[in-house]
Amino acid sequence: MGRPRAFDVDEALDRALRLFWRQGYEGTSLSDLTDELGINRPSLYAAFGNKEELFRKALERYVEHHLILYREAFAKPTAREAMEHLLLGLADAQTLPRGPRGCITVQGALVSGEAAAPIQKELAARRLAGEKAIRERLEQGQRDGDVPPHVDCADLARYLNTVTQGMAVQAATGTSREDLRRVARMSLAAWPT
Structure with a gap:
């Protein structure tokens, strides 16, 4: 059994959404994402998959709220x-x-x-x-x-x-x-x- 996540997934998704929104999909690098979310790449991949999957999840969140x-x-x-x-x-x-x-x-x-x-x-x-x-x-x-x-x-x-x-x-x-x-x-x- 793995360790529990040390970050709030919903908050991280909101932060990723705002970053993608400001910078666009291609304008946002993995380094930008890990810096903004305050997590390392393995944690990002474990929680959200790759950058494209994270963008799609952020987009769904946008749709839900907006x-x-x-x-x-x-x-x-x-x-x-x-x-x-x-x-x-x-x-x-x-x-x-x-x-x-x-x-x-x-x-x-x-x-x-x-x-x-x-x-x-x-x-x-x-x-x-x-x-x-x-x-x-x-x-x-x-x-x-x-x-x-x-x-x-x-x-x-x-x-x-x-x-x-x-x-x-x-x-x-x-x-x-x-x-x-x-x-x-x-x-x-x-x-x-």
Whole structure:
């Protein structure tokens, strides 16, 4: 029977998440991870597997905590209210005073090479899942009568998802919360009638 771990796995995972979020997947080395987590490589491998597995676990943690906003938004009575809640909520969430700014699914893949192709695909799939969720909420709005029947929900979802990703990039580079909220409101001004 092995010795018990001398570190808190959940806290270590949170620290790894913040590091990957700030530096991206490829920008984060194993040395960065062991320094940030305060553990040696054998402990990192034993607890999390390799760097890719640790990134995937961190990404799952991100999804668990940060996609609550999507659920809250999609529970709003109309599709327009749902998208307003989502866009304004993302402007707030991506500019929290503590922690990394932006979105790990966008920043994690902005700069990466061939070695990170599996991670790029994973992040692209996550972004597409977000777009699909938006499209499904818009389609529900269309069935409920609050999205006009002539609207192509796939196109509108792609547009809104592109706005959210652009907001994430802007947040990561220091754009203020209020400026991102203005972007959200401007996007909503184009809501189809």
